[in-house]
Amino acid sequence: MTPLKERVAVVTGGSRGIGRAIALELAKRGATVVVNYKGNAAAAEEVVQRIKGEGGEALAFQADVGDEDQATSLIKIATDTYGKIDILVNNAGTTRDNVIMMMKAEDFDSVVNTNLRSAWLCSKAAVRAMMRKRYGRIINITSVSGVVGQAGQTNYSASKAGLIGLTKSLAREVASRSITVNAVAPGFVLTDMTRDLPEDLTSKLNELIPLGRWGTPQDIAYTTAFLASDDAAYITGQVLVVDGGMAM
Numbered sequence: 256m257t258p259l260k261e262r263v264a265v266v267t268g269g270s271r272g273i274g275r276a277i278a279l280e281l282a283k284r285g286a287t288v289v290v291n292y293k294g295n296a297a298a299a300e301e302v303v304q305r306i307k308g309e310g311g312e313a314l315a316f317q318a319d320v321g322d323e324d325q326a327t328s329l330i331k332i333a334t335d336t337y338g339k340i341d342i343l344v345n346n347a348g349t350t351r352d353n354v355i356m357m358m359k360a361e362d363f364d365s366v367v368n369t370n371l372r373s374a375w376l377c378s379k380a381a382v383r384a385m386m387r388k389r390y391g392r393i394i395n396i397t398s399v400s401g402v403v404g405q406a407g408q409t410n411y412s413a414s415k416a417g418l419i420g421l422t423k424s425l426a427r428e429v430a431s432r433s434i435t436v437n438a439v440a441p442g443f444v445l446t447d448m449t450r451d452l453p454e455d456l457t458s459k460l461n462e463l464i465p466l467g468r469w470g471t472p473q474d475i476a477y478t479t480a481f482l483a484s485d486d487a488a489y490i491t492g493q494v495l496v497v498d499g500g501m502a503m
């Protein structure tokens with residue numbers, strides 16, 4: 256089944272964790288994938304080789320997507336190499352958790368830059384190309400922390416809530432060109448980002464999840480691939496929460 260055949264996708268932060276699973280799933284469904292990373296070239300190359308090994312097409316591209324020039328270059332590499340961009344997944348993200356009294360302003364700026372400004376910059380560059388083709392899918396990976404808040408994450412939650420506002424506003428702006436913009440809000444997913452949480456907190460969290468387990472990167476990848484497909488053509492401006500029922 257290759258419902259994304261001939262689609263060109265850019266996945267920011269596609270080298271590890273959730274972004275890696277999304278890149279692999281989009282490729283499995285036939286899309287050509289630009290795998291963006293910030294520092295981990297080996298991990299991004301592993302994703303590319305895996306896609307190519309399964310008969311797909313991909314390239315790795317280093318860019319700090321919080322930087323305007325680098326974000327613009329990322330979208331340009333897709334359009335220069337493959338002629339277009341159909342799917343943009345704004346997944347790159349980071350945390351610098353602390354209570355507000357201990358959090359430095361630079362921890363706020365850095366997280367908002369990586370999680371929110373990056374999505375705005377990449378979307379701005381991609382929309383230009385999508386408008387011309389009158390087709391596009393933008394999927395922003397937000398978080399339940401942006402929906403219900405999370406103590407110790409005023410910076411992260413603000414960035415993720417901002418991403419939801421961005422999703423809804425942009426969805427209204429570009430709908431007339433058949434471009435959809437949606438957000439996926441994962442709950443707790445085991446990746447490098449969450450690996451170091453204290454064990455007592457991890458088991459406490461399990462009790463808060465009605466489905467009784469943490470999410471996997473693949474759970475998020477399936478949802479994202481659906482929103483990237485033609486089956487989701489009539490869905491825009493939505494936040495799909497994928498959290499085992501935690502935030503309902």
Ligand code: NAP
Nearest residue numbers: 268270271272273292293294295319320348398444446448
């Ligand atoms: P992760 O395992 O830490 O991976 C982060 C990815 O983002 C890596 O590929 C990293 O690239 C890339 N990245 C970070 N800063 C970047 C920048 N400035 N420019 C380009 N790429 C950058 O994180 P994850 O858990 O998969 O999280 C992915 C997304 O899901 C994030 O937006 C996160 O907020 C969101 N999310 C995660 C969870 C969770 O429980 N894990 C829950 C809700 C939402 P390098 O490999 O080069 O470092």
